[in-house]
Amino acid sequence: MSKLEEILALVRSINADEFQEQITYGDSLDDVHTELLYLSKKIESKKNRTNVIIDQISECYSGDFFSFLPISDAQDELDVFCMGFNTYIEELKEVMVSKSLLETINIKLVEEKERSEHLAKARDQFLSSMSHEIRTPLNGILVFTDLLLNNASLDSEGKKQLDYIKMSGDILLVIINDILDLAKIESGEITLFVKPFDLSKLTQLIHDTFLDKIEKKRIDFKISIDKKVPTILNGDSIRVSQILFNLISNAIKFTDVRGKIRLKIKFEDEEDDFYLIKIIIQDSGIGIPTDKLETIFNPFTQVSDNNARRYGGTGLGLTIIKKIIAIMNGKIRVKSKIDVGTKFTVTLPFAKSDYYLSGSELYIEKSKPIIEVDESKRIKVLLAEDNRINQILVQKVLSKFNLECITVANGKLAVQAVIEGDFDIVLMDIMMPIMDGYEASTAIRNLEDNTKKNIPIIALSAVVTGAVVEICNSVGINRYVSKPFEPEELYRIIIELVHE
Template sequence: MEILNETLKRTGYEYDTLMNLLHVSVSKHILDEYYTLVWCNDYYYELIGYSREEYEALYHNKPAHYYMNDDLNIHDEKLWMQLSAKVMETLESGEKSYNLVTRMRRKHNGNHHDYMWVRLNAYLTDEYVDGYQVSYSVMTDITDVMDMKLEQSVTYDSLPGFVSKFRVNRNLDFKLLEANDRFFDFFGKDSMDGMDNALFRENIIRNMPVFLEHKNAVTNGNSVHFTVQMKNRSGNDAWLQINASCIGYQEGDPVYLAIYIDITNETELRQMQQKLEAQAKELRSALETAEEANRAKSDFLSRMSHDIRTPLNAVLGMKDIAEAHLDDPAKVKDCLRKIGLSGQHLLSLINDVLDMSKIESGEMLLREDSMSLPEVLENVVAIMQPQFGEKEQHFSIRLRSVVHEQFLSDALRMRQIFINILSNAYKFTPVNGTVSMDVCEKQAVDGTALFSFSITDTGIGMKPEYLAQIFTAFSRERDSRVDKTEGTGLGMAITKRFVDMMGGTIEVTSELGKGTCFRVELPLKIEENQFIKGEFPGLRIIVTDDDAVMCEYMAEMLGQLGIHADWVDSGIQTVEMIKTAKQNGEMYDAVLLDWKMPDLDGFETTRRIRELCGGQLPVLIISAYDWSDVEKDAKKAGVTGFLQKPIFVSTLIHGLQRYVLEGQPARKTQGTDTGARFTGRRFLLIEDNAINQEVARELLADMGAEVDTASDGAEGVETFRRSPDGFYDVILMDVQMPVMNGYEATRAIRTMDRDGAKAVPILAMTADAFSEDIQAAKDAGMNGHMAKPLDKAILWREIGKYLNSDFSPETAGKSGVNH
């Protein structure tokens, strides 16, 4: 037995020695999920570069961990899957053996890993361990053979492009190892062997973003394909298609064999085709946009037609009426007033279009001028009241807690907000419906007053789904009840934008069949220059209005002025109160009467008052209606004067001073009495349009000014040059003129070597009303800017700023442009 054991031992030793000499690895495996190693000869460890102890410690005799090990950052999944699939295929087929040519990792220098090619031959035995079959495997290193095969599988010079072999590390540093002549024909040759090729490195860096996209594939030795643009040694760009396959490893880095094929012509043709397709797509898109814009334009013009024709018809109609009544000055005056209102309305429509254009382009800026809230609301009433009257709608404005009246804001935009909302209320409220506007000063903090404006109607209301888009441009509700109502669909969109720009908020609530309410809140910067409150001690006044809220408001205002006020809600009670006061010897000093009341209207009440106590007692009619419509009947009834609703404190003071105390309106700088304001003043008017020149000259002459004119900038500069210093108080300068425009003329005047040229105020007088025009006027050296069309109030206000005693060359330069 001992002899037999010794013989077997010696035979095993000889077998191992033979296998080592033949460089063949023999191993026994359990074909479980780990391909568990049972035993192997010494060459197995020599082949993979690990000692037996090191292998067992790292991988626990489980080759699966040799291929994939997160702790050691080893991820050879593809190689493991290749081996596993082959084993599984053999087991399922019932075959007894399999062979495989594959790569295996080999430890190198203790830090890096190389890969080798091996031929694996395995034989499956009938032995089982824990239900798993056992196999014997023989591995042979065939790396040299495979490298030679791969390199010789391609004849470099027979390829359609050129070839190189390079090594790539994990930082994507490319090291050129070998290349054919065509490669150097393209990149040039910097050294004897050409391996240190600067142009090749520059092109790699240039295309690094492309290589970074495939970094994992490149560094893991996978086959890769690139299309890159590289510069050749002549400096020309070429499109190259690169196909590269890993043929081995050096110090753990994959070595690639790459084939470069010039596809410049095909690429440029494809790019041109793509460019043409992109241009065609852009043209189609542009055509669709143009067609959509054309449809929107047609729809917009159709919607605009009614709103434009209405004021135009009014202008032409009133002109005909005025011509037919030239012998009736009052009638002509009324026609002219209505022509003016219609013209303003037409201008507002045009402004809507321009405003929306400016808003959409982000170029709309608000002005900050001195603004009278009473004047804004008076203008709103003057424009809207005739429309409400046409449909016999009841319109009223109520004021609550209004303390401040003068602000620094954009009066035109504020008026637009209210007119747009009231116009909607008028359109969608039936005959005999009610539209009301409540104005409340909620608070005043740090020079800013917060105002709330609520406009409520008893109209048809809106559907909930339309409320969500009411502030969208061109939106109109599709409803048979309103299909006959035309409009641009811009009003509410512009209103919302203006409210936002003024730092305010707007919200709307509506109930179908019951009506709508818009609520606008605006912060208004208080102007220091408020009206002067008069003192009226000892006065006794009786107020009559069928609206109790209005009576209480009026009585409160009168009380603040030191006036004793009684109020009643009917004309009959008024007459009785006056009769009683007369009998007691405590006669009233004035009567404030609403016109429209249910029992006795204001005129009939006035007649009875006159019958009772004669014509000495001042009777003032309070109404939102147009005074010219009722003036004849009012005077016939004995009415003393008229106060336009809404009644502000300043309105009340003005009326009491004029009609009760026989005084003058107590406005410090605000008002509409522009007569003879400029007496003794001389202006230079530079305007090329004859009609505009005549209008401005006549308006200024009506206010007492002496006016010299010039028809272009050059003539204006010469006229000023010939005048002595201080001869002209103000220069009014048009901008768009022939020969020399207004900006050039202003600069020419400012550069004259005389004191008067620097000091004289120059005001732009132009139809260019946008913010960039205002800035251009300031840059040219102008002091102010007045947007056409002009009227007396604008001229009076703007020119007046520069005619006070404080104006000097210094203030002229600091005054800036008013906008």
């Protein structure tokens, strides 16, 4: 065998073993050349593929775990290696995806927690803003009405109309409070302000409020009051008004033209400290299905969507009054029959002496000590208030008690007035431009002059969210009075703090 034939046989053997290929079949120099060219190209291709594999494996160490190695048509040992490596990458990918999914879930949970906290903060800010925006004008309505009611020249008809405004405003205030702080009423953390009132007069006022609707529907509406019911009862007249207002409103709403409504007030029982009074409101209205009687006290619930569209309402009224009645240690029952009518029976205890309820507990109110006022020295009050109507209102209220009142429109001016002036007490609104009440109170408490830095401060604000009192205490505010305020109560607190 010639040298040429040996070289050709060797090259053909390599190609056959390595690449399972035999390119030529002759014994010429051209055959050797062809076989060597083929071998050279195959080796060069394998070298290039090996370099690509090495580069991609190196990238795995840099964090790119999910790059698959290329598979060629050669189906050689490099391809077998690449297929094995790719299988490993698939398994690794599943593990990494699971880990990534877990991390994503954790991130989502953190985001949801932050979102919930943000929503809670936004809700508090919204309630605070809504409380301020609604209660501020309501403060003007109610307190100016009080001032007008004390006008001796007012005739009986004018007084009656103002009584309607006052009662409607009081009920609106209570409803606003309940809606803005429904969680508070659900937990029973509401205070019942109790003083003597005439239940008969109150009932008649509420009836007269609905007189136009009663006459328009030609409803036969009759009121009967047991002679044993005391003329004057001690209780929270506003909450009692709210209960009567809601139940009478519903009775009129769901009673057809020429229907009947009966309001009966009965003396139920007498105990050592209480009178038990039963209030019955019965109508000849559309009635409530038996299976719905248990749900009518649930929030945002009406008997049917059709009723909601036809008669309107928020679906909160019965929910709120049931909770109020429970806090007053009373009971409410309902009986109803479709197309016959509905009967609500409310039983309430009324104390024989002055008291107030906080939550569901009973407290006997001790008489407050009488504070002697030095008539020779007129108390000078600084009012920080940005609402012009409320400025006029507070000035009129305080002038009635012979108090001098100077007003400023924001917290910054209040601090400046305390520094430059001589005041006995500060009435501080909370939400004001430039500098709010919290910032202004903090600045006053940081003054160097001991007399000025310790001046009594009363927060007089329409913001009634739960955190307000706590924040007031933290910045050195002595007392918190919510708008709308009772003029006599504000005067008493002013005298008490100035006296101290």
